Amino acid sequence: MLKKLGGYLFKYKSLLCSLIIVMAIVAIFSGFTIGMITPIVSAIFGKSNVSKGPWILQWLFNWIEEGNRMDSLVKLAISIVLIYGIKAPFSLLLYYLSDTLEQKTISDIRVDMFGKLTTLSYRFHSKIKSGELLSKITNDTEKIRFALKRGVIDLARNLFLLLVYFGLALWASWRLFLISIVLTPMTLLIIQFIGKRVRGKFTTLRKQRAFLNTIASEMLQGIKIIKSFGMEHYELKRFEEESTNYRKNYVKSNLLKGFLPISSEFLGSFLVGVILVVGGILIFRGIITPDKFLIFLGSAVMLQQPARQINLAYGDLQHGLASMESVLEVIEAEDYIRDNGRLKLDSFEKVFTFSNVFFSYDRAEPILNGINLEITKGGTLAIVGPSGAGKTTLVNLIPRFFDPLRGKIKVDGRDIRDFTLSSLRAKIGIVTQDVILFNDSIRNNILYGRPEASADELNDALKKSNLKDFVNRLPDGLDTEIGERGGRISGGERQRIAIARVILKNPPIMILDEATSSLDAESERLVQDAMSKLLRGRTAIIIAHRLSTVRNADRIIVLENGKIIEEGDHNELLRKRGLYKRLYDLQFKVVNSQDIS
Ligand SMILES: Nc1ncnc2c1ncn2[C@@H]1O[C@H](COP(=O)(O)OP(=O)(O)O)[C@@H](O)[C@H]1O
Ligand SMILES: [Mg+2]
16 A cells, blocks of 8 residues: 555655755754754853764864854854754745645545546446545545655654754764663554554544445435435434444544554653663763763754654554555456447447347346347337336446446447447437536536537527527526536426537437436426437437337337337237237326326
8 A cells, every 4th residue: 555655656756856855954954953052062161061063063163162252152143043044945945845745646646536436437336325435535535645744754854853863862972872772662662553553443434434424415415305204303313323433433543543642752751761860970970071961862852753753653654544545446446347449439330239138236136138139220219118127227238337247239240348438438328317417507518518519509409409498588598507416497407408418419329218207298398399309310219108209119129127028119019918008008098187187
């Protein structure tokens, strides 16, 4: 997982290199500020109390010591201001570079995931809850960002600081250094032990949060149903329960995580105590000078901060890697539908054929059971049958939203899998019962079919889809915003926008899946009319609930339990006195009684 994250990071090599250089510079300057203890002690307590100072700074110290004590004091003050002054712009640059690197990396991950989600098949999407995917895009990338910052970039910065402080401490007194070195691994062992447990906890926490998202998004989408069934209280209770679970687990996990810095802090103070005693003894015996002891102490104190953050980094990184895993599940997902075809489907000449096609969603019981079918060019094929018979499933195989389990679908004698998905889908237009529109203007929703269409073409599509009057009546016309999922306009208007959209796409094959089933009679008339204009000159596959709309089809197949049980034209099927006739009689009576009332 770390390697994958590294892969994203190492794409920015020059940025990474500059960042490392700046980190080193800032760390060295931080060391200088501690090194200034020597001239301070010298200026205030006298030269007899000090060493020669770290070699890099010796020239500076010599300069400070020239002249009388007052001169030295002033030069000392100037030097300290200068050191901080030079360090400041580098510190700023460090912020800038690390934020840039972090954001570029995260943006890549986010965009990769979004891109993959758009290419993943409909089959993949129908299996994963959208709340979970949303949580991956928002929450998980945020956690990866945090891990990248704390666990990688800050870790590197702190490692540099640690190195400098270690160097200073070692230079100041190897004896005191050794004592620290012996005591430190104890800390690390404890930290590692806790870190491992933290990772597991946070994986569960992430899943719980995603589940909360799923419940919330289901509630928002299904608010009508919830209200009509009076289930508000039930939904609230369900959400509350999960929220409580999440809260408890969150507190528990964070307590465990908080234990990391607290334990390292405690162990650190113990270390300082030991060093104070031993250091004092070393000075009393004249083994080290006071400035060196102070430098060691200074380094040891300064060391605490980066050391603590390095300890934290481990927990943060583990935490983020759990999210990385969750994101990679999408980015590296093997899709069910492979776009391996090389040929471009330019046009189709004669027929689409289904030969002995079987399909099932979960491989348990087949939803389509040996379908044999021919769709001739320019003809209209109607599919009727009871709800759940597999009609939608059957047409979903044509644009390869799903692939058959067994059997083949061919166009002009070639397996449709030999063609690229994009060229296949470019030939097919679909209008379904539940129209999907975007939260945008009417114009942009229609142009979704072909963004480069001209004004004339758009106008033509509006006419054919009977939208002209409707749009003219709107104060904002085509620029009217239709709301989330087109919620601000009626079902019939949505349906006609969908038709206009597909008219612009101008595909030779049209699939209509119960496109008028949910409309009232008046809107149905407008939609039917738009539909017949749409179908003119195209090959059509129509799934219809109302048999009146399929009467004129060239051929009708009757599907039941995933099998074609009857086929023929309207009159032939009536003569057979089978399921079609039964369905027809049933509807005919309904239509009659409606007419009377
Ligand atoms: N995405 C899916 N995953 C699992 N089962 C599904 C899915 N879509 C449909 N089904 C099931 O497949 C069967 C056929 O559904 P469908 O093709 O939509 O029927 P129809 O369009 O004839 O009403 C139904 O039993 C339905 O529950
Ligand atoms: Mg259906």
